[in-house]
Amino acid sequence: MKVYSPTSLQEAYEILASTEAKILAGGTDLMVLWNSNVAKLPQVVVDIWRMKMLAQIDDEGEVLRIGARCTYTQIINNPLTKNFAPALVDAARTIGAVQIQNRGTIGGNVVNASPAGDSLPVLVAFDAKVEIGSLRGVRTVALEQFYTGYRKTVLAADEMVTAILLPKQREDEVSKFYKIGTRAAQAISKVVMAARAVLQGGLIAAVGIGVGSVAPTVIRAKATEGVMLGRQIDDELVTAARRTMMNEVKPITDVRSTEFYRRTVSGNLVAKFLREIV
Amino acid sequence: MSVGTSVTRRDAQSKVTGQALYVDDYRLPNMWYGATVRSTVPHARIKNIHYSPNFDWSQVVICDYRDIPGRNLVALIYDDQPLLAESIVRHVGEPIVLVAAPSKELARKATRYVTIEYEELPAVLTIEESLARKQKLFGEDNIFKSYTITRGNVDEALASADIVVEGTYRVGHQEQLYIEPNGMIATVQADGTLLVQGSLQCPYYVHRALKELFELEDDKVVVIQNTTGGGFGGKEEFPSVVAGHAALLARKAGRPVKLVYDRSEDFIASTKRHPAIIRHRTGLTRDGRLIAAEIDLTFDGGAYCTLSPVVLSRGVIHALGPYNCPNVRISGRVVATNTPPNGAFRGFGVPQAAFAAEMQMERIAQVAGFSPVELRRKNMLREGDTTVTGQILNYSVGTAQVLDAAIEHSDYLNKLQIYRNQTGSKRRGIGLSLYYHGSGFTGSGEEKIKGRAAVEFDKEARIRILTGSTEIGQGTRTIFPQIVAEELGIDLAQIDFEESNTAKVPDSGPTVASRTCMVVGSVVQKAAAALKAELIRRIALSCSLPEEGVSYKRGIFYHQDQPLMTLTEAAARFCQHSPIRTEARYSSPPGIKWDDASYTGDAYPVYAYAADVVEVEVDMDTYEVKLISVLTVSDVGKAINPRLAEGQIEGGTVQALGYGLYEEVFWKDGHMLNTRLTNYIIPTALDIPDLETILIENPYPYGPFGAKGIGELPMDGGAPAAVAAIANATGAFITQLPATPERILEALCQSKHLSDSL
Structure with missing residues (x-):
């Protein structure tokens, strides 16, 4: 195995353009796969851990620019994320345990493309974009469009994710993050949901809901959002939103949970969200 | 005084500093x-x-x-x-x-x-397929072994019972x-x-x-x-x-x-805990006395027999729980399947049986409207009572003490009432279990083994313990020296422990069956006593005194009241050329009788008893169960080292709660699917609250200083108590372990509780 440790973007892009390589950040997903022989060891690894320019969180006005190599611990402690992305902070706190949070990165969570990635519902609910770089230049893709199927993304072999562009939570906006894992820590989600809403005059003026672990990719619950938008929160809406969500998710039964449980709890969590923000 | 004090475990430093070599x-x-x-x-x-x-x-x-x-x-x-x-x-x-x-x-x-x-x-992958003889795997009927225990006339008693309650309980593998x-x-x-x-x-x-x-x-x-x-x-x-x-x-x-x-x-x-299907049919009088119990247990042995017959035997004997019942028929069998062989695992058939027995008590209480406490009090075994195998319990029966202490310390009765009929999105519940575990091998097992242990006394007056009983974290290498130090009235620092090496130590029997402290500990104590006697014999001989006139107390030998010599002097005098070695063998307490043919008699020399009270909070949006408090009250006979005893009980309780709430093996076509720590779910420190552990000492006359076996006991009661608490909180009566959020949701749907709100 050949391991590169680039310190500049140009260097990283050149390696990726010239050889088929696997990008390694914190290693919290890859090391497990390699150790357990689930994934084959790659011939070439690009270790981006030392690329400090990817480990910054910047205020860019409407959005936060979160470098791909930012760890969950950084996200938990950074004043910008604390102020403008509380749901992401909540998500980061639930990932693995402290050791994982110290190594795991937001870019890794996005690129690993697990439907159970815990930061993803937050990113999708808040209309985040993924910044992608290569020798060919920089492009941005909405997170919703980033995934093309189960563990599949739009990334080309010579590209890497450099940052997440996350719109700030508005002052009049509320958000909630719910992770339902198999236990209180060191758990992979069975259902994970992030939701945000703006209430104006008792009506839901804006809403975004992301759900994970209930479909081949993280999903944006557009039908459920549609039911909620412009409505006031009452029992009738709670029932309608719950029903819509239960139909909108496409879960499966696996070693973590059942299809029925995931569907029911997805519905319950929307109801809980409405109860909590009313 | 050494016994009864929480001396630091001997392997603590080497283990926590990483010096111990695995x-x-x-x-x-x-x-x-x-x-x-x-x-x-x-x-x-x-x-x-x-x-x-x-x-x-x-x-x-x-x-x-x-x-x-x-x-x-x-x-x-x-x-x-x-x-x-x-x-x-x-x-x-x-x-x-x-x-x-x-x-x-x-x-x-x-x-x-x-x-x-x-x-x-063709592969046989479940108990049902094996019983249906889908494919012949073992003998004519796929049954490795079966046992029946009969007492009184259960059919007549069931026919005449005022109340009959039936229940079927299932448990899966545990890793x-x-x-x-x-x-x-x-x-x-x-x-x-x-x-x-x-x-x-x-x-x-x-x-x-x-x-x-x-x-x-x-x-x-x-x-x-x-x-x-x-x-x-x-x-x-x-x-x-x-x-x-x-x-x-x-x-x-x-x-x-x-x-x-x-x-x-x-x-x-490797081997796991046996899955089981257990059916209960219980007959009671109107006032809540058990008069008939028909219990049917089927264990999945896996592809090879391993120790399954012995596991089944213990499960069958414990199937009723610590209760009186004059008419009993318990039938158990262990069947062959094309799954990996199941084997010995802490509890050894009892966790399965105890889950079914205690859930059945909860079901009876619910169906017939009895208080769970009164039902147990009315029926529990007390001194002088007779077990399903006809064993009369003459000593050390702690049921009433553990139950009373558990009820009192947990405020169980009050909370049980308060928590009924809640409507919020988070609901509390409280659950109780009463259970027992036979210490040592079943039936004639200890007599067949006659475990041996020895002590060696050298010229430096150091004492070396030689035993085949091993340290597997439970504290053997700490408590045996405590027993010897107490017996000889000497300092712990004078006592060494030989390595576990078959070329050096005698066969004490295996380190299993909650027998190390109680059975082998008593043999070690006997070997130490024999050393005392041997030294007295030699001193008497060399000083030309009658043996009866020589005594020993705390490191000093006396003739009448006059000090003769110290232990150190005795060592110098008698051990210059070779150490003195005394060996002892286990012998059953007087009056112990067991008949393998009829499966009647004294199944165990004594039982340890315990009661658990578990309090939970169930999230009605996600059906997740949060443990709020866990209380264990255990009658241990005597705690040789209270901190180690508590550690044993806490560890076993966590393992039992894992069994009850989290741990499940998933299979597909005979393959285990969740072979990693990410997907075989055991509780973490965040899932377990502070555990309250109360020790009650109800001495066993033939154990070392009164000690009974407690290694497996805490594995038996956590699951039914936690599941009973879920029932109290939500009305969902779970009959299959583990009681995961998925099973709670299903049970709620069946009880129609949820369907209205969807």
């Missing part, structure tokens, strides 16, 4: 590494074994069953389990071919170039999950002695297995236990397999071979 820490000169090729199908005829020409086989050593000089079997109860499969494989993960290579990586790589060609046979996976290093010494060291509970079990496999004399096999990272029964019989494999490779390679499993391989290959 088998994988050893690297012997010229050592190679082993790997195992396993069956990938549940039931098949092996047609061909193909070694790929794309691998250079000259750099490794390969073994199959033809390399075994003796009989190809893992010697246990039945001679049915081969060490390596010959023509048939009976479960996924069954070992077929072994490889040794200069590196672990190369050994593992080689296994990927071995292809087994199978002719698949052992000791921290250290299985591992062994085997070496053939120049004189032909086979030396095996590794992670194990019972050196003499491994010793016996190796003698049979390699047709060696007693003294040509030496088994040494290295520091062992947990056992739970998983290292009772299974290490014989690992040791046999390592030894085969070492013989053929002509060099030491280390065989250590990683976590996934340990999950796939």
Whole structure:
């Protein structure tokens, strides 16, 4: 195995353009796969851990620019994320345990493309974009469009994710993050949901809901959002939103949970969200 | 005073500083590494074994069953389990071919170039399929062993009962999950002695297995236990397999071979707790007295018998729980399936039986409107009562004490009322269990073994304890010195503990069955007493005094009231040339009788008793269960080392709560699906609240200083108490473990509780 440790973007892009390589950040997903022989060891690894320019969180006005190599611990402690992305902070706190949070990165969570990635519902609910770089230049893709199927993304072999562009939570906006894992820590989600809403005059003026672990990719619950938008929160809406969500998710039964449980709890969590923000 | 104090465990420092050496820490000169090729199908005829020409086989050593000089079997109860499969494989993960290579990586790589060609046979994967004899796996009826216990006339009693309550309960596999996976290093010494060291509970079990496999004399096999990272029964019989494999490779390679499993391989290959289906039919009088109990238990033994008959026997004896009932019929059987063999695991058949028994008590209380406490109080065994096997309990029956203390300390009755009929999104519940566990081997087991232990006294006046009982985290190496120090009235620092090596220590019987402290501890105490007597004899002889006139107290020998000499002086006088060694054997307490044919009599010399109260909070949006408090009250006879006793109980309680709420093995076509710690879910520190552990000392007259066995006891009661608490919180009565959020949701839907709100 050949391991590169680039310190500049140009260097990283050149390696990726010239050889088929696997990008390694914190290693919290890859090391497990390699150790357990689930994934084959790659011939070439690009270790981006030392690329400090990817480990910054910047205020860019409407959005936060979160470098791909930012760890969950950084996200938990950074004043910008604390102020403008509380749901992401909540998500980061639930990932693995402290050791994982110290190594795991937001870019890794996005690129690993697990439907159970815990930061993803937050990113999708808040209309985040993924910044992608290569020798060919920089492009941005909405997170919703980033995934093309189960563990599949739009990334080309010579590209890497450099940052997440996350719109700030508005002052009049509320958000909630719910992770339902198999236990209180060191758990992979069975259902994970992030939701945000703006209430104006008792009506839901804006809403975004992301759900994970209930479909081949993280999903944006557009039908459920549609039911909620412009409505006031009452029992009738709670029932309608719950029903819509239960139909909108496409879960499966696996070693973590059942299809029925995931569907029911997805519905319950929307109801809980409405109860909590009313 | 030594007994009854919480002295620091002797292995604490070496373990917490990382100095303790586990088998994988050893690297012997010229050592190679082993790997195992396993069956990938549940039931098949092996047609061909193909070694790929794309691998250079000259750099490794390969073994199959033809390399075994003796009989190809893992010697246990039945001679049915081969060490390596010959023509048939009976479960996924069954070992077929072994490889040794200069590196672990190369050994593992080689296994990927071995292809087994199978002719698949129909597989029996569940208890139901086995009972239906879908395919004949063992004998005519797929039953490894069955037992029936009969008392009174259960049919008449059921017919005349005012109330009859039925229930069916199911439990699945539980993984052992000791921290250290299985591992062994085997070496053939120049004189032909086979030396095996590794992670194990019972050196003499491994010793016996190796003698049979390699047709060696007693003294040509030496088994040494290295520091062992947990056992739970998983290292009772299974290490014989690992040791046999390592030894085969070492013989053929002509060099030491280390065989250590990683976590996934340990999950796939090693023994787990038996799944079971248990049916209860209980008859009661109008005022809540049990008058009839018909209990039917079926355990899934897996592909080979292992220790299943003994596990079943303990399950059958404990099936009613610690209660009186004059008319009883308990029928139990353990069946063969094409799943990996299940084996010894802390609790040994009782956790399954106790879950069913206590849930049945809860169901009776619910159906007939009794208080769960009053129902238990009215029926529980007390001193002088008779068990299902006809055993009269003459001493140390702690049921009332543990139940009363548990109720009082937990405010159970009050909370039980308050928590009924809640409507919020988070609901509290409280649950109770009362249970018991027979200490030591079942029936005539201890009499057959007659475990031995010895002490040696040297010229420095140091005392060395020699026993085959091992340290597997439970504290053997700390409490035995405490027992000897107490018996001799000397300082703990004077006492050493011989390594667990079959060339050095006598066979004390296996380190299992909650017998180490109570049974072997009493033998160690007897050996120490024998040393005292031997020294008195020698002093009397050398001083020309009558033996009766010489006494001993706290390190000093007296003639009448005059000090004669100290222990140190005695050592200098009598041990200049060789140490004095005294040995003792176990003998049953007076009056113990057991009849194997009718399965009646004194099943155990004594029982330990406990009550648990678990309080939970159930999230009605997610059906997640949060443990709020866990109280365990245990009648331990006497706590030799209270902190270690509490540690045993806390660890066992967490394992029991894991069994009750989290731990589940998922299967597909005979393959275990969740072979990693990410998907086999055990509770973490965040899932478990502070545990409250109360010890009650109700001495057992024949235990060391009154001690009873408690190693397994805490494994039995956590699951039913937690599940009862869920029922109290939500109305969902779960009858299948683990009570996961998914099962709670299903139970709520069945009780129509939820369907209205959807």
